[in-house]
Amino acid sequence: MSKKLFITGGRGMVGRNILAHTAAQNWEIVAPSSGELDLTDQHAVAAYYDSEKPDVVIHAAGKVGGIQANMADPVGFLDINTTIGRNVIIEAQKSGAKTLINLASTCMYPATAPNPLSEDMILTAPLEPTNEGYALAKILATRLCQYISSQDQSAQYKTLIPCNLFGLHDKFDPAHSHLVPAIIHKMHIAKTTNATEVEIWGDGTARREFMFAADLADAVHVAIADPTLMPELMNIGLGQDHTINEYYETVADVIGWSGNFVHDLSKPVGMKQKLTSTARQQAWGWSPKTSLRDGLAKTYEFYLKEVAK
Template sequence: MDESSRIYVAGHTGLIGSSVIRALESGGFTNVITASHRDLELTDALAVERFFDNRNPEYVVLAAGRVGGIVENQTYPADFMNTNLAIQLNVLRAAHRAGVRKLILFASSCMYPRECPQPMPETALFSGYPEPTSLAYAVSKLAGMQMCLAYNQQYGEKRFIPVIPNSAFGPNDNFDPKSGHVLSALIRRFHEAKATGAPSVTLWGSGNPRREFIHADDIADACLALLEGDTSQLQFPLNLGTGKDFSIRELAEAIASVVGYAGKLEWDTSKPDGAPRKLLDSSRLLAFGWRPSVDFTAGLKSTYQWYLDSMATQGVQP
């Protein structure tokens, strides 16, 4: 890959896609291809085929998809499956047909069995049933990952690289408490509690489950390393995590501190905890030479600042 390579980033306005765009821009890549959702509906096979015919990308980063927190997953499981399956099917088929040199597909740590040895190695995939509350999403992502492996196997090439990031955060995240993930939803809840002077914030569960979070800039950095490096000897899929996890209680305290919320944290233990731990074993990617570099607290601070800036842009009073 060189600076004039044609690189298509699907989902460039999203959390991960926008980070990949920033990384490509700062890496001096001048031929980055994007299309907004409005201009290109990726579930439309014919439109995707035409787009690839017209733009002829050499590299593809597939960061488009339907994602969300537990409530969204439970409310719209059919939409989650439909959208993700169709996007993956269409983009992979078009990329294969166009002879794309490398494609990165973002799968998800939700694909791992609910009861999984920790940290979770890639070899544990398909060894058990994923968490039921996000099953439709998990199955759609397993299908996308497996489709990459199937293309690689059938055509004797290793062009399609399925990557499994753990929970991502950063600018352009979804901060809606109903549809967002835990970290961004907590930023918003603490911010609002601070703004209204609420004496306490009650959170679901015991606060004991442990989770791994990775800044989208680290995901983008790994993505570029994989696009640029020699990946011929790597075994796919590839977990992508920081190797460090936090309890939800530690996460909540860290966010409260970054936001400047001084009230009490209360835990509603009548609500479910979810899986006790979700930490990825990222040794394959570490052996490739990649390392995360975003400091967690610094990443939280810049994400909160982005949230404040985006609210100010929308004219919302803090």
């Protein structure tokens, strides 16, 4: 009989990619929506664990948003994510679930940490102020997993720290999307309106690391297949990055737009680089399989089918 897998955030981009992975067929999966299970309600979460009795938990749920959203509601990002993380992890422990994979964020790294970002840098210096609330909540969940594993040698409560992600089921609304889906939407509009120019904020030389979400899903399934083999805390990423200009150029090539780019040097560009160290990941024996161009092509195909109808 298949073991039972409980996925929080199963309706989000990461959750949907985990559910779509071929290895998902090896599990009996429960992935309730927020309407079906309020993760901020401790009693509801405890009752759900008592009813479903999952063997393995993947914690991918949370309140997420861009810089503007984080700055506008730091209380919500700290409180909601802390509450969700605490409820999911502590109630998993109480229920007797021995394996939990917690998905964290690179925002846990200090704002001034040198690149590449290695796992031992966490909590060594102040966080980036614009998303500190969210980062603190992710750090708390990570520490909870570490403490539980240290107190109970049979518990495999571990954390993956993904780099930036894009892919199928992403958010493409410019008001809520991250860099890559925003570029896809922007370039599609330029193509369909026959625009000859597309604006890029800043000079486009800032570097970002974006991985195809299906590759993270693959890493998660490898992790739950034998959690004893992975470190308690590990980055999941490419180990390489691209400039903003290169993302625009590759998207333009994928969708078939051949206009010119113009740079607005008065606009903010954020950090110059945010690259993860993949040393632990490499020692674990896993690497992402999807090239940037292939990932963008699959994402644009999804966009055309599901968004630009």
